[in-house]
Amino acid sequence: MQYKVIKNVPNHVKLQDKGTSKLWPEFMFHDLVSNANWLKLFELFPEVQFSLMANDEIIGVANCLPYFWDKSFEELPERGWDWVLEKGINDKLNNIKANTLNGLQIAVNKEHQGKGISSVIVKEMISIARDNGFKYVTIPVRPSLKSKYPLIPIDNYIKWERKDGLPFDPWLRVHVRLGGKIIKPCHKAMYIPGTIAEWEEWTKMKFFETGDYVIQGALKPVKINLEKDIGEYIEPNVWVLHEVD
Ligand SMILES: CC(C)(COP(=O)(O)OP(=O)(O)OC[C@H]1O[C@@H](n2cnc3c(N)ncnc32)[C@H](O)[C@@H]1OP(=O)(O)O)[C@@H](O)C(=O)NCCC(=O)NCCS
Secondary structure, three states: OOOOEEEEOOOHHHOOOOOOOOOOOOHHOOOOOHHHHHHHHHHHHHHHHEEEEEEEEEEEEEEEEEEOOOOHHHHOOOHHHHHHHHHHHHHHOOOOOEEEEEEEEEEEEEHHHOHHHHHHHHHHHHHHHHOOOEEEEEEEEEEHHHHHHOOOHHHHOOEEEEEOOOEHHHHHHHHHHOOOEEEEEEEEEEEEEEEEHHHHHHHHHOOOOOEEEEOOOOOEEEEOOOOEEEEEEEEEEEEEEOOOO
């Protein structure tokens, strides 16, 4: 298949509008930091928002932002995704020169998953970093099969390996195959609070008592507190580092 990279497009909207099954569970659209900042990506960094087209169809999208980091990557923060979105925007607004590219989202149209397209997108991110003179790409990765094992700590899950020594998780495997290094989990990568009514709407479930609930698509249980009328989901991700050759 021939791919074309299209830059400067609000690609997140286009892929969601394609009418295919949703790529993200509904609650993922309610991260506070994301909702306060997502559109700024397209104002401040249009050149690093891109789509992959094949036969006039958008088959994948990617969103990135540059930021400045001069410490060890082992010290990347626990607030992973939320932190890096705020950091990149603040660096830009304060004229701090970025030296690292961060991948925020890679999504492949359902009809085209399993064809290796995500690797094309990761390679394109690395190539954008190279064009900008950056040495590294970081990604707070959302392991794609973790939601099937919500009770297993992410620290254990990321160590699961197949017989060939590659990660059990297919999305982590893509990164490792491309030379990516698993740095460490970021346990508070996203914070998604909502009222009980909102969580019932997002999950199509009913919550009759306070407790921890396993919810489809969530990487760990969601804490529901009826007395305080709040449900809280703190998503764990994994910091992955790609070195630009
Ligand atoms: C994660 C995602 C980007 C991977 O994209 P992709 O182009 O389908 O990935 P690939 O075709 O390279 O497949 C990668 C591996 O996953 C496997 N895979 C693909 N779909 C799978 C599924 N539904 N279940 C299990 N494994 C699957 C492939 O077989 C491959 O494994 P291999 O190493 O044994 O060859 C894509 O599934 C997606 O967009 N998911 C929804 C959004 C998301 O979670 N994005 C990532 C967080 S930013």
